[in-house]
Amino acid sequence: MGTPDFAVPALDILLQNGYDIVGVVTATDKLGGRGKKQLLQPPVKKYALEKGLKVLQPSNLKSPDFIEALRALKADLQVVVAFRMLPEAVWDMPPKGTFNLHGSLLPRYRGAAPINWAVINGDTETGVTTFFIKHEIDTGDVLFQARMPIGPDETAGEVHDRMMHLGASLVLKTVKAIETGDYQLAKQDGAQATMAPKIFKATCEIDFSLTTKEVHDFVRGLSPFPAAWTTLDGKTLKVMRGRPEAAAHQLAPGTFESDNQAFIRIAAKDGYYYLDELQLSGRKRMNVRDFLNGYQFG
Structure with a gap:
């Protein structure tokens, strides 16, 4: 489950390592380009179609038709990278759970814009976290983390482009660990949490x-x-x-x-x-x- 360029390397690395991707869930096509007259496909959809993968584009994640289509895929595990907030009926569906890749070292920078706020605040380090999804956004039990530096003149866009490849590697590590059961969960310390709200x-x-x-x-x-x-x-x-x-x-x-x-x-x-x-x-x-x-x- 993912939409932008950031999510593509994670999908690619799972395919390259032989995992059976039974379906890809992404955003609906949007009007864009000059004059917003061209119907644009999300980057994840473009990649998935190139690889012959089944694509679902629900406008409503709670709709009975989508829930039934998702259940019919019989996924063992759901992987979420840069997607929307999921209802419990979706994230609680697969037997091995649903995990998310987040662009910060949780519990720091929970929210929509973790890369931007880390750079704005002058941080010299950031990273990626995989965690099992639960009700409250970005609060689930942590599976793995990986760290990366932020250069003194590096932009959020440059951090983003490096981070999506680090994140893909962490997604692969996480899937392998869940497959074998070789992992230990860590509770997030809410007292250490900081927020990364949407930017207007x-x-x-x-x-x-x-x-x-x-x-x-x-x-x-x-x-x-x-x-x-x-x-x-x-x-x-x-x-x-x-x-x-x-x-x-x-x-x-x-x-x-x-x-x-x-x-x-x-x-x-x-x-x-x-x-x-x-x-x-x-x-x-x-x-x-x-x-x-x-x-x-x-």
């Missing part, structure tokens, strides 16, 4: 009263999507990459400065944040030099 556009506005490092971590944690933003000439200016520089100044936080050739910098609490890759509303994403070729600061 309003969440992504940059606060330049923070330190340059905090601004840098915020930009990294939202790059490439949904992207941190500020405003320029009344338009939304998305910032995908930048770099902090500590320096004394008397400017108000959020003040723009530029030489109109090579740099744009914005005043923060303890220095400047230099913009490297940006996108002004109505324009394409570009580096700062290309942007300044078509834009002049007064």
Whole structure:
């Protein structure tokens, strides 16, 4: 059970290791592309069809028709990677249970956006966790964990792309352990739990009263999507990459400065944040030099 690119390597590694995937459950096709006129298939569906796997795309996970179709597959185990919250009738169905792969070292960063919040908070390490699903989201008993570093300039997108392969390896390890019964469960310590709530556009506005490092971590944690933003000439200016520089100044936080050739910098609490890759509303994403070729600061 999964939908985006993040879930594809886990499905692939199970197939490559000879496991019988009796069905793939994914999201319904969505309109997208230019003008949102093209019907787009989820990445997991595309991969599954290429491999000749049975695909189910329920709009309602509680519908009797879906429950019956799922039961007819007679799965021993259900594997969930980047999917929706499941009703008990679904996760309690297979005899060996249902486990989920989560993109954090639980109980840290329970919720929808664990990679983003780990980078935003300046963490130097994250990881992946497999756990058996129960009622409360991301609270089930832990099967296995694997750790990975976060580089000081690494974006959430770059962490995501490395993590999905680490996660796939952990999924394989978990399935093998459940198959043989060779595992020990660990209860999560709720007192150590932190949350990683869904991110909205309003969440992504940059606060330049923070330190340059905090601004840098915020930009990294939202790059490439949904992207941190500020405003320029009344338009939304998305910032995908930048770099902090500590320096004394008397400017108000959020003040723009530029030489109109090579740099744009914005005043923060303890220095400047230099913009490297940006996108002004109505324009394409570009580096700062290309942007300044078509834009002049007064």
